[in-house]
Amino acid sequence: MKNALAAEWLKLRTVRAPYGLIAAIGVMxxxxxxxxxxxxxxxxTSSAAEQMKFGSADASxxxxxxxxxxVAALGALVATSDPRLGALTAVPDRKRLLAAKSxxxxxxxxxxxxxxxxxxxxTSWLIMxxxxxxxxxxxxxxxxxxxxxxxxxxxxxxxxxxxxxxxxLRSTAVTIVVVGVLLWGLPAVTPMLPSPWNMDAxxxxxxxxxxxxxxxxxxxxxxPLAAVxxxxxxxxxxxxxxxxxxxxxxx
Amino acid sequence: MIEVRNLTxxxxxxxxxxxxxxxxxxxxxxxxxxPNGAGKSTTMRMVxxxxxxxxxxxxxxxxxYQDLDHPLRHVGSLLDPAAVHHGRxxxxxxxxxxxxxxxxxxxxxELLEQVGLGGVRHKRIKALSxxxxxxxxxxxxxxxxxxxxxxDEPVNGLDPEGVRWIRDLMRGLAKEGRTVFVSxxxxxxxxxxxxxxxxxxxxxxxKETPMEALTQNGSLEDAYLELTSGRGL
Numbered sequence: 001m002k003n004a005l006a007a008e009w010l011k012l013r014t015v016r017a018p019y020g021l022i023a024a025i026g027v028m029x030x031x032x033x034x035x036x037x038x039x040x041x042x043x044x045t046s047s048a049a050e051q052m053k054f055g056s057a058d059a060s061x062x063x064x065x066x067x068x069x070x071v072a073a074l075g076a077l078v079a080t081s082d083p084r085l086g087a088l089t090a091v092p093d094r095k096r097l098l099a100a101k102s103x104x105x106x107x108x109x110x111x112x113x114x115x116x117x118x119x120x121x122x123t124s125w126l127i128m129x130x131x132x133x134x135x136x137x138x139x140x141x142x143x144x145x146x147x148x149x150x151x152x153x154x155x156x157x158x159x160x161x162x163x164x165x166x167x168x169l170r171s172t173a174v175t176i177v178v179v180g181v182l183l184w185g186l187p188a189v190t191p192m193l194p195s196p197w198n199m200d201a202x203x204x205x206x207x208x209x210x211x212x213x214x215x216x217x218x219x220x221x222x223x224p225l226a227a228v229x230x231x232x233x234x235x236x237x238x239x240x241x242x243x244x245x246x247x248x249x250x251x
Numbered sequence: 252m253i254e255v256r257n258l259t260x261x262x263x264x265x266x267x268x269x270x271x272x273x274x275x276x277x278x279x280x281x282x283x284x285x286p287n288g289a290g291k292s293t294t295m296r297m298v299x300x301x302x303x304x305x306x307x308x309x310x311x312x313x314x315x316y317q318d319l320d321h322p323l324r325h326v327g328s329l330l331d332p333a334a335v336h337h338g339r340x341x342x343x344x345x346x347x348x349x350x351x352x353x354x355x356x357x358x359x360x361e362l363l364e365q366v367g368l369g370g371v372r373h374k375r376i377k378a379l380s381x382x383x384x385x386x387x388x389x390x391x392x393x394x395x396x397x398x399x400x401x402x403d404e405p406v407n408g409l410d411p412e413g414v415r416w417i418r419d420l421m422r423g424l425a426k427e428g429r430t431v432f433v434s435x436x437x438x439x440x441x442x443x444x445x446x447x448x449x450x451x452x453x454x455x456x457x458k459e460t461p462m463e464a465l466t467q468n469g470s471l472e473d474a475y476l477e478l479t480s481g482r483g484l
Contacts, residue, residue: 003321003350003351003352003353004351006350006351007347007348007350007351010343010346010347010350011336011339011347014339014340014343014344014346014347015336015338015339016338017338081336082335082336083331083334083335083336084301085301085330085331085334086334086335086348086391088299088300088301089299089301089322089323089328089330090322090323090347090348090351090352091351092299092300092316092317092319092322093317094317250296250301250302250303251296251301251302
């Protein structure tokens with residue numbers, strides 16, 4: 001397992017795509033910080049009545065979906081970018097190969113998610129200063145931990161989902177399209193369903209599950225534990241499909 | 252040693268390999284010959300655990316490839332030199348393969364020098380010529396200093412210098428007592444390289460014999476065509 005993991009890590013860091021994805025996250029963090037700064041500047045020059053209508057200037061809310069997508073793409077790359085012939089000749093024990101890929105994606109996803117959330121929340125915190133709600137959504141850094149934890153958990157889930165879909169679909173392009181549909185396409189459509197299906201369906205979409213896990217929405221379709229279980233189901237279904245494909249199909 | 256016992260592979264109604272049995276002995280270059288679609292590549296893929304046999308088994312030194320501990324230390328293979336990530340540098344390509352089997356990373360640098368790619372080790376694989384990619388594939392096959400080597404059409408696309416290099420390499424490896432199993436369409440090349448031949452057609456064994464026995468009354472090409480005539484696709 002140690003050798004397989006070392007090989008997967010070496011494979012990941014010796015191609016360009018992961019650096020492109022990390023750069024994209026970095027650009028989005030900088031962009032989010034800029035938006036936060038512009039909002040706060042606008043807030044400072046607004047009247048008290050207008051200030052009460054401001055939304056949160058926390059950039060991590062808009063950064064998280066981008067990080068989810070990039071990490072899912074990273075998972076897809078780990079599954080699909082190297083031809084199977086080489087990977088399976090080097091590590092013919094397919095369960096060991098799967099375990100190494102899963103461990104790599106999970107670790108990378110948590111590290112990227114934690115760093116991205118820390119940077120994004122940290123810059124937002126500095127920019128918002130001691131301004132009151134609603135522009136600054138938190139009273140203390142402790143208030144932000146449930147949201148940050150839920151966001152990192154969702155990033156872990158999307159990374160493993162990308163890996164599972166990549167192994168099942170065996171195509172980077174198709175996997176990234178399916179990930180886009182799961183993260184952005186379906187959540188945009190489910191609110192248009194008739195009531196109460198709209199709330200039920202939206203409640204199991206990844207972007208909404210993050211809020212439910214954090215426990216920061218009023219009257220959610222799912223409580224935090226049920227939301228965590230739902231995220232877990234995403235991993236079980238996609239990684240399960242990937243496992244079956246890897247173990248049963250010819251290379 | 253490679254032992255193929257009653258190996259069968261079916262894809263739906265199509266039988267690619269049909270009850271194939273033969274043995275590849277150490278100390279010899281064994282040529283694997285047959286028309287297009289005869290099942291040569293499928294057989295090699297099953298030996299390497301890439302494709303699952305429908306029936307029978309393929310063993311390397313008495314074990315299935317996927318059951319070998321550190322398989323690259325036992326078997327080196329070159330099936331498709333294009334089956335690599337073309338955006339990775341040549342040295343990094345060998346390093347990850349070495350890491351996967353606990354092989355000292357210094358072997359990667361040594362082998363690149365040995366196959367004549369020392370000067371391009373930091374180039375991305377997409378920048379290498381076909382011949383260079385073949386050499387890189389050979390270097391990957393030799394990383395674990397294996398006793399068994401398998402090459403599928405190793406001289407495809409090579410210039411005369413490259414063809415001779417591969418031939419001398421395979422002869423040298425067999426001389427060291429290793430098992431060398433090589434498939435090719437090029438009869439003249441096989442006649443110069445192989446000591447023993449396994450001829451297949453339509454997934455079935457046609458002949459397994461020493462090269463001398465096959466060529467005592469004419470060329471390998473004549474013998475091959477006589478044995479396989481009417482057995483192609």
